[in-house]
Amino acid sequence: MTGIAGLIVLTLAAGWATTYVWRFAGVYLAERTAPDSEVLMWVRAVATALVAALVARLIVAPPGLLATTALEARVGAMALGVAAFYVFGRQTGAGVVAAVVSLFGISWVLGGP
Amino acid sequence: MAASFIGFGALVRGLEIGLLPGLLSTLFVWALPGQVVLVNMYAEGAAFLAVAAAVTLTAVRLLPMVILVISTVRLEGAPRWPLYLLAHFIAVTIWRIAEDGLEELDRPKRVPWLLGVGITLMASMLVMASTGYYLAQSLPPLLAACLIFLTPSFFFISLFASARFAMDYLAIGAGAVIGPAAYHFYPDFDLLVGGLVGGTLAYLVTRRRRRGS
Known part of the structure; x- marks a missing residue:
């Protein structure tokens, strides 16, 4: 399937249904369980690692214009972002701003795009 | 959150698949990691089952959030369907808002209030994603690259935050x-x-x- 119909089917089947199933389960479970089991710990670990893998892919194989920056700049900027997050008392916003500003700064110094 | 959706729009622009997949994924997935996986794999033409499996794995982390939010808003004996509707809007932001803003609200008002917040947020993020998409087109290349970098930075730092x-x-x-x-x-x-x-x-x-x- 191609075109807009295919895109809509993909979004609904591989995007909406696959996501909503966990939200549905959440409502269902909210009425009966305490959410601190070993299974949930494992699920938490897998979900965390998956998002980390997603970030790593976006850094190693970046989309669009992000690919014009150097790999070292992306890795370095991300590390500085995490450092800033802790330096500024675990502020997510500070970390994100630091990461993006660092990418700009490092790329500019390296004479990037 | 707005910044991360601007970044998402810029990322969709970078994938060269048009704006529509970005907007559709915002409406129906409404959880940024899943959306990024979806549009990325769509751009690569990945196999349907691989896309479904990867998206569903990113969504597992919504389960504990939904359990927490629903248990603070549900009413004994009330109809359940509003909860299943509200569930679609629950992601990190709604979870944080529910943790901070619900205490002083009467219990019967909580579901409609959160639904209102969810719909407002979704409408705003459709605008943000579109803004990012068009900004990425018109900015100097390095600034556009930084805009795309917003999304992975937000994800990565959020992992440490939680x-x-x-x-x-x-x-x-x-x-x-x-x-x-x-x-x-x-x-x-x-x-x-x-x-x-x-x-x-x-x-x-x-x-x-x-x-x-």
Whole structure:
């Protein structure tokens, strides 16, 4: 399937249904369980690692214009972002701003795009 | 949150698939990691099952959030369908808002109030994603690249912000190392391999230590 119909089917089947199933389960479970089991710990670990893998892919194989920056700049900027997050008392916003500003700064110094 | 959706719009622009997949994924997935996986794999033309499996794995983390939000808003004996509607809007932001803003609200008002917040947020983020998409087109290349970088930065820092156990930090490291390694061998399944192998490793290593101590 191609075109807009295919895109809509993909979004609904591989995007909406696959996501909503966990939200549905959440409502269902909210009425009966305490959410601190070993299974949930494992699920938490897998979900965390998956998002980390997603970030790593976006850094190693970046989309669009992000690919014009150097790999070292992306890795370095991300590390500085995490450092800033802790330096500024675990502020997510500070970390994100630091990461993006660092990418700009490092790329500019390296004479990037 | 607005910044991360601007970044998402810029990222969609970078994938060269048009704005529509970005807007559709915002409406129907409404959880940024899943959306990024979806549009990325769509751009690569990945197999349907691989897309479905990767998106569903990113969405598992919504389960505990939904349980927490629903247990603070539900009413004994009230109809259930509004809860199942509200569930579609629950992601990190609504969860944070529910934790901070619900205490002083009467219990019967909580579901309609959160639904209003959810719909407003979704409408705003459709605008933000579109803004990012068009900004990325008209900005100098380096600034556009920085805009795209907003989204992975937000994800990565958020992982540290929500990490509570040694296991979480180990899972971040394992996923970040195993994912790219797997990308060389199974480009369709790198996220699944990184998540399952990295996460299971982190879980098992720290469980042994939890039991040993």
